[in-house]
């Protein structure tokens with residue numbers, strides 16, 4: 001309604017003003033005018049509408065902008081005219097515009113950058129929406145008799161297909177594959193078929209072959225009752241988000257599939273957000289298997305720009321029924337969106353870590369709220385934020401406490417490494433357990449969250465060790481690549497067998513990463529397939545899929561991996577999980593380290609015993625009395641999370657209080673510190689002058705970031721906490737205004753991180 005009014009206004013608007021955003025770090029909107037005839041390059045131009053892209057002059061250049069308003073008045077007298085309107089239909093509807101406006105304010109990020117961020121890159125660059133041809137039989141073709149094409153069976157098949165209805169080129173290609181274009185051309189030359197141009201909405205079919213099919217599943221009583229609750233809640237149009245806390249292996253996927261069925265049957269769309277599609281192709285596969293007739297498209301970083309924009313278009317038009325995507329898919333326009341689903345809602349990858357620092361899960365909750373549609377968040381290890389929302393009555397809470405069928409949650413044991421002899425960080429006890437499980441023809445997984453061979457490579461004669469010159473931190477030795485690599489900035493250097501300082505021919509390593517574990521296990525188990533899964537071993541296309549296929553085949557294997565292995569994998573023959581090193585995380589200074597560790601341990605452990613065989617988890621640690629580990633083992637995740645929540649409250653850290661970090665970095669540490677010191681002076685004065693508006697606010701800093709130097713830049717931060725979120729945002733508004741006005745001497749870069757996911 002509102003939108004229509006606006007569009008009419010565009011035509012009545014005598015002053016012909018359009019208000020736009022551009023892709024620049026500006027916190028304001030720009031006004032332009034348009035000539036009502038808008039005759040561009042001799043052809044009749046389109047009239048602007050809110051949500052459409054236009055081309056506008058700015059300084060000496062012409063840039064792409066997005067119309068966000070059609071105001072009646074402008075405070076400026078002389079307005080420049082827009083040059084061209086790029087879209088005949090808006091790219092953003094009013095609810096998406098409202099969401100992006102909110103995000104810009106909430107995350108303190110320039111409005112134009114937020115709008116452009118929400119678009120696929122080809123549209124950001126001002127390219128037109130892709131078009132495709134829709135083919136059908138012409139009148140002549142409809143009337144033609146089969147006999148006419150007796151000698152051209154392929155053309156006949158094509159024509160018969162097109163007599164039934166219209167078909168896009170990509171459908172024809174999928175159905176007829178070889179030579180389809182030639183066949184089409186021949187039919188066209190005979191006047192039997194004709195085409196018209198429409199928006200391209202290619203349904204890219206992802207073929208996944210590595211995962212065994214599920215067949216029929218009989219739901220457990222627990223699953224049935226949870227599904228019923230969700231379906232009821234969806235039907236009552238309840239907009240209270242639902243948190244589904246289901247232990248690992250409790251069959252959450254099945255619950256998702258059946259809960260959204262009524263929505264899909266009603267012709268509506270579903271948006272599914274997941275942490276990383278490449279790592280867990282299973283979910284996508286299960287959706288395709290369960291809804292074979294629906295169009296399901298995945299949106300992830302591996303897509304070509306053209307594929308992405310076509311899927312985007314298909315989602316917008318409503319042709320794609322289900323979008324499964326990572327973080328940024330939350331911006332996908334969907335005309336008939338009926339529900340949003342977030343799997344592994346606790347996962348850190350939902351938080352964008354550069355540029356526009358938004359939290360995809362939170363955006364999704366906000367989007368559902370704006371659109372008045374239901375949202376379901378699922379996890380075996382819900383985030384502390386979501387548990388707090390449950391506690392405050394903002395979320396509905398549902399549980400799955402058991403695994404369906406014969407599968408039972410694994411038993412967990414702590415191994416005190418202080419009293420044991422270790423080889424590459426593996427105790428003999430664990431090694432012999434690995435042997436027992438492999439001899440029983442089962443699969444084993446060892447988890448270590450460190451890539452490479454060893455975190456330290458050094459010279460025993462002179463004490464030299466490899467340090468990254470850009471970060472002031474140690475470099476990790478990668479034996480396969482014979483390189484040292486900095487895990488903070490990615491700097492790589494070839495390593496020679498000699499010490500670069502004293503020339504001694506013998507370098508030694510300390511500690512271990514996945515490569516070393518792989519090497520040691522291969523010598524202990526020469527006949528067993530040892531599979532390492534980390535970023536290095538899966539960088540080439542298809543290699544992860546190949547490795548997962550070997551595991552799914554079910555033969556005994558020893559899997560070694562980083563956190564890539566923790567996410568959602570379902571390997572029925574896996575009976576033993578060894579967790580090698582949690583000690584470092586126990587002492588991390590980051591306020592989220594304990595939460596992350598608890599989640600990681602529970603998620604890794606949850607890979608064991610998912611089939612009919614009993615699972616066992618061995619956690620090696622030198623801190624067996626650490627309260628977090630004891631709590632996790634004796635009380636489980638939920639109670640441990642509640643304990644963590646209480647501790648957060650002591651510092652007013654989220655989710656009890658609100659937190660933002662203002663970060664600054666520069667090539668000299670002096671410049672970065674001075675920048676934040678200046679901010680501190682201004683903000684302190686502002687708080688002082690408006691004391692009653694900020695009584696719950698605390699500021700800290702500037703202080704060095706935990707990783708103080710990264711990629712040649714010195715990093716400092718300034719923390720703001722507040723019991724009252726409104727007060728935090730009020731102060732951030734001020735901070736944003738101050739920061740934008742500062743001269744950035746010394747090449748300082750700054751960012752405001754609202755609800756940061758870490759302190760690093």
Ligand code: ADP
Pocket residue numbers: 214217218219220223246247248249250251252253254380404405570610
């Ligand atoms: P989660 O995501 O909760 O960890 P999954 O959805 O991956 O669990 O399910 C774990 C395994 O249990 C999968 O192999 C799934 O097919 C299977 N499963 C789910 N529900 C049932 C059921 N009712 N009966 C038997 N197997 C089931």
Ligand code: ZN
Pocket residue numbers: 459460461462463464499500501502503504
């Ligand atoms: Zn040396």
Ligand code: ZN
Pocket residue numbers: 468469470471472486487488489490491710711
């Ligand atoms: Zn580095």
